[in-house]
Amino acid sequence: MNQLQSRNPLPRETFALGSIPLVEGDSVLEARRKVHSLAALVAGDGLLSTRLATVVSEVGKALQRLNHQARIEVGLCARGNLPRLQLDFVGQLDTRSLGYLQSFFDHLEKDAGSGGLFHRVSVELTSTGVDTATLGRLRAIVEQKTRDQLLEEIQSKNSELEESLETLKRTRSAKDRMESELNIGRDIQMSMLPLSFPAFPEQGEFDVHAALYPAQEVGGDFYDMFMIDLDHFCFCVGDVSGKGVPAALFMAVTKTLIKSRAANDLSPASILSHVNSETAEGNDSAMFVTLFLAILNLQTGEMVYSNAGHNPPYLMRNNGDMERLEKRHGPVIGAMEGIAYGEDSTSLNPHDLIYLYTDGVTEAMDIDGGLYGEPRLRERLAEADYPAARDAVEDTVDDVWRFQGDASQADDITIMSVRYHGAVTREGETELTLNMRNDITAIGAINKEFNVFAEKHGVPSSVQRRMNVCLDELLNNVISYGFCDEEQAGEHEIELHFRLLDSELVVTIVDDGKPFNPFGNDPPDTCLSVEDRPIGGLGVHLVKNFMDKVHYERHGENNVVTLHKHMDGENEA
Amino acid sequence: MDISTEQIDSTTVVRMSGNLDTNTSGPAHEKLDALIEQGNTHLLVNLRQVAFVSSAGLRILLATAKRLNGTEGSLKISNLNETVNEVFEISGFNSILNVFTTEEDALNDG
Numbered sequence: 001m002n003q004l005q006s007r008n009p010l011p012r013e014t015f016a017l018g019s020i021p022l023v024e025g026d027s028v029l030e031a032r033r034k035v036h037s038l039a040a041l042v043a044g045d046g047l048l049s050t051r052l053a054t055v056v057s058e059v060g061k062a063l064q065r066l067n068h069q070a071r072i073e074v075g076l077c078a079r080g081n082l083p084r085l086q087l088d089f090v091g092q093l094d095t096r097s098l099g100y101l102q103s104f105f106d107h108l109e110k111d112a113g114s115g116g117l118f119h120r121v122s123v124e125l126t127s128t129g130v131d132t133a134t135l136g137r138l139r140a141i142v143e144q145k146t147r148d149q150l151l152e153e154i155q156s157k158n159s160e161l162e163e164s165l166e167t168l169k170r171t172r173s174a175k176d177r178m179e180s181e182l183n184i185g186r187d188i189q190m191s192m193l194p195l196s197f198p199a200f201p202e203q204g205e206f207d208v209h210a211a212l213y214p215a216q217e218v219g220g221d222f223y224d225m226f227m228i229d230l231d232h233f234c235f236c237v238g239d240v241s242g243k244g245v246p247a248a249l250f251m252a253v254t255k256t257l258i259k260s261r262a263a264n265d266l267s268p269a270s271i272l273s274h275v276n277s278e279t280a281e282g283n284d285s286a287m288f289v290t291l292f293l294a295i296l297n298l299q300t301g302e303m304v305y306s307n308a309g310h311n312p313p314y315l316m317r318n319n320g321d322m323e324r325l326e327k328r329h330g331p332v333i334g335a336m337e338g339i340a341y342g343e344d345s346t347s348l349n350p351h352d353l354i355y356l357y358t359d360g361v362t363e364a365m366d367i368d369g370g371l372y373g374e375p376r377l378r379e380r381l382a383e384a385d386y387p388a389a390r391d392a393v394e395d396t397v398d399d400v401w402r403f404q405g406d407a408s409q410a411d412d413i414t415i416m417s418v419r420y421h422g423a424v425t426r427e428g429e430t431e432l433t434l435n436m437r438n439d440i441t442a443i444g445a446i447n448k449e450f451n452v453f454a455e456k457h458g459v460p461s462s463v464q465r466r467m468n469v470c471l472d473e474l475l476n477n478v479i480s481y482g483f484c485d486e487e488q489a490g491e492h493e494i495e496l497h498f499r500l501l502d503s504e505l506v507v508t509i510v511d512d513g514k515p516f517n518p519f520g521n522d523p524p525d526t527c528l529s530v531e532d533r534p535i536g537g538l539g540v541h542l543v544k545n546f547m548d549k550v551h552y553e554r555h556g557e558n559n560v561v562t563l564h565k566h567m568d569g570e571n572e573a
Numbered sequence: 574m575d576i577s578t579e580q581i582d583s584t585t586v587v588r589m590s591g592n593l594d595t596n597t598s599g600p601a602h603e604k605l606d607a608l609i610e611q612g613n614t615h616l617l618v619n620l621r622q623v624a625f626v627s628s629a630g631l632r633i634l635l636a637t638a639k640r641l642n643g644t645e646g647s648l649k650i651s652n653l654n655e656t657v658n659e660v661f662e663i664s665g666f667n668s669i670l671n672v673f674t675t676e677e678d679a680l681n682d683g
Contacts, residue, residue, distance in 0.1 A: 444596050465625040465656035468592065472627040476595040538664055539628035545663045 015076040018142040022070040022089075028060030030144075031072060032568070035087065036502050037141045037202055038074065042085040053502065057568050059089050074142050085138075137201045186214050188248035192255055194225060197390065204424040205298035206233060209390035210416035211397060213360075213409065220247035220289075221358045221412035224255055226262075228295065229549075229564075230501065234262050236293035237356040237416050238310065238333075242285075250287045254279060254333065258293065266551060268293045268306035269343035272333065276308070276341065279334035288334040292356055299423045301348040302555060306341050308333045311359055314381055316392075318351035322382050345555070350422030355381060355392055360413035364400045367407040372400055389417040430457050430500045438479045438492040438511070447471055450498060457500050463567055466546040467507065470563060471496075473539030474509055474518060482513025482559070507563040516559055517552040519544065575622075576604050581680060584649075585613040590622030593630030602633040609637075614646030617679050621652035626660050638670055647671065651679040 020031045036053035056072065073088040190212070197209055210223045220240030228234050236258060240251045257275045265271050272293060279289075292313060294305035305325060309332035315323045329342035348354070357377070364372040380399055386392040393415045400413060425431070432453045436442045447468045454464045475494065483492055497508040518540050544550055549564035574597035579586045585608060591597055608616065618634070620626070626634075638648040651673040653661060661667045673679035 441596055443594070444592070447592070447594075462655055465654070466659070468594075468625045469627045469656065469660060472592075472594040472625075472629070476627075476629065538631065542628060542660060542663055546659070 017074040017076065017138055019090075020072045020074060020142060022060045022072060028057060031060055032056045033502070034141050034144065035072070038085060038138055041137060041141070041202075054568065056087075074138075076138075140196075140198075140201050185220075185244040185246075185248040188245070189214065189220065189222065189251060192252055193223065199225060200227065200233075203227070203233070203298070204421060206296065206418055206420050207389045208233075208235065208416070208418045209388070209393045210237075211393050211414070213397070213413040215360065215409045215411050215413075220251050221360065221414040222251045222255060223356075223414055223416050224258065225416070226259060228262050228266065230504070231297055231299050231506075232266055233296045233298060233418075234293070235296070235356075235416065235418060236291060237313075237358060237414055238289045238291040239358045239360075239412070239414075240287065240289045241332075242287050246285060246287065250279070250285075250289065250334070254289050254291075262295070266295055266304075266553070267343060268295055268304055269329065269341045272306045272308050272330065272341040273339065276330075276333045276339050277337055280337040280339075283334050286335070288332040290332050290358075294354070296348065296418065296420065298420075300555075301350070301352075301420055301422065302345055303348050303354070303420075304343055304345040304553075306330075306343040308341060311357060311362070313357070314355040314378070315346065315348075316353045316355065316381060316384075316386075318349050320385070322378075324378075348420040350420060353386060353389065353392060353417060353419045355396075356416040356418075357396075358412060358414040360409075360411035361396070361400055361415065363411055364404050364413065365407050365410050366403055367405050372403050376403070386417075386419075389419045392417040392419075432498040434496045434498075436475075436494050436496070437490045438483055438494060438513075439490045440476065440479050443472055443475045443479075446475065446496060450496075453498060459500070459505060460567060463505065463565060467505070467563075467565065470543045470546055471507075473543050474561060477518055477539065478509070478511045478513060478516075478559070482511055482516060484514065503567045505563075505565045505567060507565075509561045509563075510555075510558050512557050513559060515554050517554075518561065519550055519552050574601055576601065578608065580613075584615045584617050584680060586617045586619055586676065586680075588619045588622065592624050593620070593626040593633075595627060595629045598627075598629040598633045601630075602636065605633065605637045606640075609640060609644075609646070614641060614644055616641065616646070617649040617651060617676065619652050619676050620650060620654070620657055621676075623657060624654070626657045628664070631660070631664055631666055634670060635666070647683075649673060649679045649682070651676050 020034055021027050022031050032053045035056045039053070060070075071090050073086075073090055075086045075088075076084065193212055194210075199208055200206075208225055210225065212221055212223060214221070220242060221238070222240070223235070223237045225233070225235040238251070238254065240247045240254070242250070254275060257278050258271060261271045261274050265274070272291065275291075289308075290310040291308045292305065292310040294303050296303045306329045307325070307327060308330050309328065312324050312326045312328075315325060317323065325344075325346070327342075327344050329344070330339050362372055362374050362377055366372075376399075377396065380396055381392075384392070384395060386395065396415060397413065432450070434446055434449055436446055450467065450471065451464055454467070478494060492512055495508075495510040497510075499506045499508075543563070546565075547563045548566050549562075551562040551564075553560050553562075574589060574591040574593070576590075577588050579588070587605065587608065589601065593601060605616065605618075616637070634648070634650065641648045649671045652675060653672065658667075661670070661672060666672075671679075671682075673682065
């Protein structure tokens, strides 16, 4: 460890970047991810960042075992000519529980406690230089909110709301009451939006911008955007019927349901169906929300979307063509229980731009009561060539303001734009692509080639062997049952893609066989004799147990199976 | 997949090396069947040199165990590495098959 050093607690001149909590399992993972991003940004060294992130995991887990509240203070300090990233682990920690990590802390100083307990450990990472832009990105990484923090925020918003409602009850006049209720509603609405842009400076695959201009009286617009995992970006725009506190609450509930469901569900149709059944149940006030939600696969550019009664967005292709995603996949959310929403997908090319908006844009009125209208928006977009997502939002909003003139704003105006830049090879990322024929005897060679790749990049052998089992099972499945026609043996190509990033191994298997979800409960294949049918789902059961996450989707003519495996805590044995 | 055998008292020790997967399970099954047909009814399969076993491998071990149980014979399995042991645990084969830590343990049993 040349660059990782431990030393006395707290340097004299630290430029604080904020702190990252280390409380429960999820927060350790969050912290790990953040520290990895920070270290990669500052030191530009993928391997070192991964090792440092592992330290965070281990320290985090140790702290968790001891059930102590702990956090990592992140700062930059100047020692010598170069800035250094400094991480202070703050919390009561038993050094003995760190085991093999002890060597990272060889010259450890304890600033409190005895008997192997210390309160603060500092780890420094030397940087080659940090400019203001990088500083902003570092801050943004530290400040990203965890799911727990979001939940806490919602809770504290709820209590603020209760207070406001108390005030409201005491307000005498009906007019005052109404105004005050609208204000509270607007406060809740605005406080739930992600407002700082650039929102995901560390994601080179896309840029996104959004703006919401609340109307004085009516309106329940909202938008949201978040990363589901390293490869999937989810974004949505919606419009809640009604106004004031009830609409704002309905929006808060909808937004929370979307986010929590999307954490484990990559299908917009399934997310909308779930959110609908949750909100429609016991919805006495008959409120509803129009919603467009999309999930963009940053690696492939595949965007899957579902539209529940919302204005169809525009898609501006990089060649100047403009499309409208006209398809509606179901009624508004919350109106009726038991709706199964549909979804569609489209492939984004680098520099394609998607433009989402609410009806406040097209229904903006000028002083004579004329509507801004769809044709004017379409024309504006068709003529433009926006360099970034932000330009699309700002240009069209400006045009609406010009049109509106001195007239008052009738409804909330919300615009979101996402520009896809294409897949990016990230810091510390390594990949391997292999192709094979649908020939059973070729499986062994694939496993061998994967093992060479895995060996070279330090994948623990226990992970290698498990992946070997999974590949054997899944490839056998595809080759034996994916292609009905016996004569087609060896005629099809199966593509395998391995990616190693931040100690996560992601494997994608693509085949052009008939639609088959190995993780679902598909009916048995009737084109096979009884002898040839798979014996139960034992192989798939093994795969599900060995991997952290498995996913299937049908992309056009292809089956795409994705496997995720974290390598934290895996031994080298 | 390489397979060697050694007779120790009444037990035929079958030492496999390689992987017991989709492609190697067929030949391994044939070898085990051939041994049984030659009258070897007490088999001990030592997996020390086997890196991983997939469900195809589990199937032939199960088929062999069933066949031997029907003929008063027995199948024992030993020396599972961490991954193979996990496969046995996840699939429940740990409780179906006679699994031993070492070859010695297996030979000394019963």
